[in-house]
Amino acid sequence: MYIFTIKAADAFGNKKTLEIKAESSEKAINLLKDEGYHAQMSDILDAKKDSLMNKLESLKIIERLLQVPQKNIQRLIKMIGNSLSRGKTLKTTLEFIGENEDSKALKGLINRLIENMEKPFTSQVEIFAPFPRYFDEEFLGIIEAGETSSNLGQYLVEYTIEKKKQAEMNDSFKGILMRRLLTFIMVLVVAIVVVAFVIPQFKALFGEKLAMPWAMAVLMNLSAFILKYGILIVIILTASITTVSYIIVSNQNARWWWHDFLLNAPVMGRTLKTYYTAQFSYFLSTLLTKNVDIIKAMNIVIKQTTNVCMIATYKSIIKSMQGGDDLFSAIIKESELGRSYMISSIVQAAKVGSETASLGDTLMDVRNDLDEILTIRMERAIKAFSIVFYAIIVAMAVFIAYAIGSAIVVFYNNAQNLI
Template identity: 25%
Template sequence: MPTYLYTVLDSSGATHQSEIQAEDKSAAAALLAKEGFVLISLKEKGRVRKNALPGFGMFGRITSLDRILLTRHLATIVRAGVPLGEALDILIFNNAHRPVLKKILEEAKRNLEEGHPLSSIFAAYPEYFPPVFVGLIKAGEASGTLEETLESLGNQLLRDHELARKVRAAMVYPLILLGASFGIIVLLITFVLPRLAVAFGRSNVHLPWITLLLVRISAIVSGNKFFTLFGLLAAIIGLIWFFRKPAGKRLLFGLLTRVPVAHDLIRYLALARFSRTLKNLIKSGIPLLEGLDIVATSLGNESYRREIIQMQGEIRKGVSLADIFRKREEYFPRLVSSLVAVGERTGSLEQSLETIAAFYEEEVDRTLKTLVTFLEPLLLLIMGLIVGGIALSILLPIYQLIGQLR
């Protein structure tokens, strides 16, 4: 049954705009007349139009920072009393250098003029806008609080961006150490060892097993530089591709959860995002079950996603959120269940979730510092053992050669 968008006048002369389902246009007009409305306009509502998007390298995508700026700017413009259509025109002009975002905003403007809500066009591009983004905007449209919802969404996206940035920043120094150690190993194997191997062969020195092993590896690498480089690049690309897949993510999470500090960091990140996202969804008027469904797909943590899906079944049976958390202390510590229990009893669940999110965001900062403090000496030790082992394999034959000369 088609849907029709209408504008009518009531008995007091006030204008109303909404939509109605009917067999055809005449039936829709008859239904509105029966309700006592004077029909001004009536047109069939079309489907959301989604066209192919351009992609130009780094400009052919939408980053987390783009989403933050989009929500912040849109909230500011709407707060100033500018109609949504005009607000989109301003954003289209301001994002002329971002082809993909500009195209989506143009589609949003076109579909808005056809009567579609703003959230529907964002929902048509799930690869750029996650469920929590679409869900919050949809809730803001339904409740008439789009301005406040956009502000809350912008704040949440900013916090998520800051958390991700802190994690990346904390990993910079360990990655530099790994890169430096890898570079030293490559230098020794491809340039130093081949030359020394020639000298060792002429002197008839008995080589230790570790030196023989490294000399053979060096011969393979030096004799097949193209295939070695190709194999190395293929391995790196293959690993990146694998760890972006669900199976790879599960394996990576499984490995990281066996490292004490990393396990805590993953849990604190999940709890901080869970609490803040659910708080914003509830604040926007989204029911708890629907909110949990959105959170499950937005966390990016497979273990928590499975637990949240199971929780939904228990909530349908009338079990309180705090009691559900108490059964899952491995995922939701006692602090979470206690604060949620207080929030449910006092009707301040949003405030309790805000407190939990703030607490675990601070824990993320503290744990990141601990993790870096733990990784630095560990990586230095590993790098020292590897480089020291290679150096020892080179020095032992040299000492034997010097002994023969004496």
């Protein structure tokens, strides 16, 4: 297996440098064609064996440590948008921001953007495209759409507002889950220490004369099991999780099964479907209202999605649209074939938008409604998780307390017989 670096053109002729893993150069070219890109053998810039050293190199650990935080990227984009709205050119804007920027990492990125502007280019997309870590496909689509209008500055400001809104919502729920997880880990560690090292001390108190209460006996057996097999269990669990994660990442069928399982899981499944449908509505509405071609907008949605089941749904919709169907008909077709993972409200939105010729605005309304629904469903999911979480903690605490309490009572009641 090799990693090929290829300079390919998308459906609109924009050149992009891409990396793709394949067994041969022919297969690499064909894989790019399947993704909607055009390239020839002469466009292959580099090919290297998919070895461990190359994988470590591709991680770019030093570069990641010095990367620009997303909040600084959004600040940069907002300043560019405001400056363009006031009639300044992109290069003048970047030079002004760079001269007054304190962050060395961001200043370095700005300088590289300016260097790209000094080279021949046919579209401003080529200035930002070499930095996909900072400027995603949605951003590049907005840049391309803004070049044909006088509203690029406004588009970029709106983009940063939406990104900030998404980041705040994601950070809020991630923060709640992380706090629950950290609390659970702390409680679990304390429980393991008590069971493994404190509980065994009671064995000396009982000796052979007293019958040990059942709860304490359970904890004694659990303590002996943890002390004997604890390290082995940790090693097996770590190896199992690592192996399963690798299989899911590297095997397409395994990844499909896992993503399908998540989308159909109780509670989580509906929440994820709502999230992906809201994401679909957001990207399409944002891009369509900025006059981006719907097929190009769909391809941007695909590149911004990580779930392979959703990607397959979007690709089927694109094929139907390329065959002459409108978005509504394509979504309906997927739903009737049982292959759609989107919630039903998107179908009605597509129908209304197609009939009124305001598909972008209609999808934006749906996206706003889905944001509220998503918030409610995520809150319910977190509430259900919290109930289970606290129930486990309380059950553990009650059982340990009962075991210790019952042992103390038995020992106290039989103290005279032990003298």
